[in-house]
Amino acid sequence: MTWASVTLSVAVAVAAGLVGCFAVMRRMSLASDAMSHVALPGIGLALVLHLNPLLGGLAALLAGAVLVWGLERQTGISTETVIGVVFSLALALGSMLATGEELVEALLGAPGAPGPWELALGLAGVAAIVAFVLTQRSRLVLALVSRDIARTAGIAVGRLELLYMLAFVLTVALGLRYLGVLLMGSLVIIPAATAKHVARNLHAMFAVAVGVAVASTLLAEVVAPVLHRPTGPVIITLAAAAFLGSLLVRRR
Amino acid sequence: MANALEVRDLSVRLGGRDVLRDVTFDVAERTALAVIGPNGAGKTVLFGALIGALPYRGEVRWAPGTRIGYVPQKLDLERDLPVSGRDFLLAKVEVSGARRDEAIRALDLVNLPPAVADQPIGTFSGGQFQRLLLAAALVGRPTVLLFDEPTAGVDEPGQERLYEMIERLQEAEGLTLLLISHELSVVYRHATNVLCLSRASPCFGPPEDILTPERIAQVYGEPLKYHHHHG
Numbered sequence: 001m002t003w004a005s006v007t008l009s010v011a012v013a014v015a016a017g018l019v020g021c022f023a024v025m026r027r028m029s030l031a032s033d034a035m036s037h038v039a040l041p042g043i044g045l046a047l048v049l050h051l052n053p054l055l056g057g058l059a060a061l062l063a064g065a066v067l068v069w070g071l072e073r074q075t076g077i078s079t080e081t082v083i084g085v086v087f088s089l090a091l092a093l094g095s096m097l098a099t100g101e102e103l104v105e106a107l108l109g110a111p112g113a114p115g116p117w118e119l120a121l122g123l124a125g126v127a128a129i130v131a132f133v134l135t136q137r138s139r140l141v142l143a144l145v146s147r148d149i150a151r152t153a154g155i156a157v158g159r160l161e162l163l164y165m166l167a168f169v170l171t172v173a174l175g176l177r178y179l180g181v182l183l184m185g186s187l188v189i190i191p192a193a194t195a196k197h198v199a200r201n202l203h204a205m206f207a208v209a210v211g212v213a214v215a216s217t218l219l220a221e222v223v224a225p226v227l228h229r230p231t232g233p234v235i236i237t238l239a240a241a242a243f244l245g246s247l248l249v250r251r252r
Numbered sequence: 253m254a255n256a257l258e259v260r261d262l263s264v265r266l267g268g269r270d271v272l273r274d275v276t277f278d279v280a281e282r283t284a285l286a287v288i289g290p291n292g293a294g295k296t297v298l299f300g301a302l303i304g305a306l307p308y309r310g311e312v313r314w315a316p317g318t319r320i321g322y323v324p325q326k327l328d329l330e331r332d333l334p335v336s337g338r339d340f341l342l343a344k345v346e347v348s349g350a351r352r353d354e355a356i357r358a359l360d361l362v363n364l365p366p367a368v369a370d371q372p373i374g375t376f377s378g379g380q381f382q383r384l385l386l387a388a389a390l391v392g393r394p395t396v397l398l399f400d401e402p403t404a405g406v407d408e409p410g411q412e413r414l415y416e417m418i419e420r421l422q423e424a425e426g427l428t429l430l431l432i433s434h435e436l437s438v439v440y441r442h443a444t445n446v447l448c449l450s451r452a453s454p455c456f457g458p459p460e461d462i463l464t465p466e467r468i469a470q471v472y473g474e475p476l477k478y479h480h481h482h483g
Contacts, residue, residue: 025333138343141335145327145373149388152303152322152398153347199334200372 020192044097
């Protein structure tokens, strides 16, 4: 545990909590999990080419976001089916490109501290994501309730949705180092799903989602070394425990 | 009287099928146009083209400075969506650059108690939700209101109150109204003009010309019971 890695993972938890709120409300829980798999072939390709694997993952995610966005705009195609096929393919290709230890690290994350550049870029990315969600939340809410209401209110709905997808995949990319392709989607979805269950308005949802994501991250930093386990899976286990606990809370 | 909207030869093709073909009509300012027709005749598609959500051929000309308030057809929302009525209204306030007190004014105009507005929107009754959508449409001082079946999912007495409210608002705010409706007796009473869409060619005119038993039978493909309310 270093201050750099704790700082970055807490910042990423904040971004994940906020971005996750709209992912869960837009009913893209499963799609977004599948989508984070698209990072794998990017990581694999970067390893083959001796480039930074995280940048490879980010590039593949950005391409995936544009692809999903484009598919959603097409009528007559079952988006869910295409996402299912494309992202299973991504997982398969990625597993062939990366092998052994590298593959396990790409899938589940690896211990280790971020370098100064990674920390700086990561924090800048988090700042951009948080600023996007907080400044665009009204537009996102209107588009969520009805695209037609949003459109007549002067919102460029297509562009807004593309920006949201980019914010989403950037969030996933930021967590790849310590959570991996398989678990990062869960840090976005589970805290927000917990918040959706207990909150009755938007501010409460933001607060609970960020709270669960940050608390799971911090607690995992303490618990994981004691259990001699990597931090990533412990974070997700704690977040999932919070979600299960929230089911016991009666909402009304 | 100036026109709020002029539509010429509007055609919309979706999935290889002509949903609308050569629809032409005008809507004068501060009047009400009712759009009628059987299911699948393209009523909602027409609205989609008018607001620029769907590609079309032909001309759609809104008067300069038109601001549209849109009340969509019954929305499929999850009951546990953590968005309160107030969140939704304030989102509309922020996006349309209105003042915050416009949200309170809008709630007042549609008689929605503030205590109800604080609930999650998924828990609203049909009538409450329609009034919330109407309130949101009124935020930002629209010049035109578009209603897609305002009374779907609203009980009978609620429907009458909703139409009365719409008419009162139209008067008070000087609005132009476009509404899709299945309630022909309501259309007869409230509409200035009627546009009927059907597989046959579209027809357009004042209700007393359009809502004749023969015409209705032609549009809906079968005689439809409805009552004239004179006076």
